[in-house]
Amino acid sequence: MTESTITQLQPMPDDWQRALAVVAHPDDLEYGCSAAIAAWTEAGREISYVLATRGEAGIDTVEPERCGPLREREQRASAAVVGVSAVEFLGHRDGVIEYGTALRRDIAAAIRRYRPELVITLNHRDTWGGVAWNTPDHVAVGRATLDAAGDAGNRWIFPELVEQGLEPWNGVRWVAVAGSTTPTHAVDAAPGLERGIRSLLEHRAYIEALTDEDPETYVRNFLTGIAREVGKRFGDKPAVAFELFPR
Template identity: 65%
Template sequence: MAGTADSGETLGAEPQLAAMPEDWQRALAVVAHPDDLEYGAASAVAEWAARGKEITYLLATRGEAGIDSMEPAEAARVREAEERASAAAVGVTTVEFLDHRDGVIEEGLALRGDIASAIRRHRPELVLTINHHDSWGAGPGSPRNTPDHRAVGRSTLDAVGDAGNRWIFTEQLGKDGVEPWDGVRWVAVNASHSVTHAVAIGEEAARKGLASLMEHRAYITGLTDEDPEAYARTVVDGGMEMYGARYGGRRAVAFELFPC
């Protein structure tokens, strides 16, 4: 009937989000910079870690080009320390860095190979990554995404397939027991404009997510004149509340989920 959809929703309304799968134990989160996970996914990581799931962080850079007032070598040192502290705040103990160059990450075989190697070593069932689309929104005039995010997001999607193929990046195999890994079941993209799934965030996980972003104090201070805690709270709370209407009114972190 005109004006309604089969689900009972009004035509044109955004669809409800499905629940993120929970039948997994290990996840690998692959992003470009320190703070990428803290701007969206960290509260979900805190929720999962509290349930006993194992999450590892893999960062393509150390964020050395991210603070205008700080020389790159010092910024890399500061931002690595901030990232390790922010990971600990949500229950993540393993944080690895690939040392690609911040701001000029090259999408290609070198990056794909590094990510595939990490997937083979950590053997995750779920892989998390950052928005790989050209923009942050779906509509005309939406802000452009950065080259680093696009490169890492797309390379991660490709590397999942690479990791399971023994005839790709063969030089990695046999070193320290590394073998092909085709056990990734989903890739979840955070900060996408095409989200499909979500995880509800409780009060404790929300608190940890906020604390995680707050660990990036040097970066936030260089980014805005706003009070760091007020800024972080707006980011974390606003992001979770944005999807409430599409997830039963519950605060949530949302992802675009790709089955593998």
């Protein structure tokens, strides 16, 4: 396929002020999405993070009782690098998150608390491009987030949330899925790429357990490689891709 026949990605909408990112684990956002978040916060937009778990099952050599607090600290430090101060953990068990009404309720409650116009999540499909199996946690949280964007605006689905003081929020205009192999939109990664790299590097304990490569070399090569590849469909400039679902 020649360059002229490659389907180009559209620019992400920019007429919004608040976004909420909902993912399963610490580091999920940093693997390719945080450069966009850095650019958005630099432009004055408000981004908050909600994580279903604390990532306590993510490091084989560290037992969950120590791993959870460690990864929570790394996530808060990582978020601060890209200008995010609101980081919430829902307390679901890492590795065994179950898709269902309990998860939808927790995410809908978060959407009502933060009242975003844009919701961001991670690939909810079974595979990454049909060649690598996705994790059950990613699938469950991604799918529940797409559903909860609607649940948040309907007072009759989880009426107990109203009793808790969380009024319906029907202001979500889009759900953007990062890591999708069928993206539709993109954000220029250049303004936020260096902060995105530093943000992922804050997950040092996780990265050091993941690879024997020098952490900075690993992170820089990984993120710049993805940004360059996406950029082939976005004016040949480094970019972060999303699959955008309007509401």
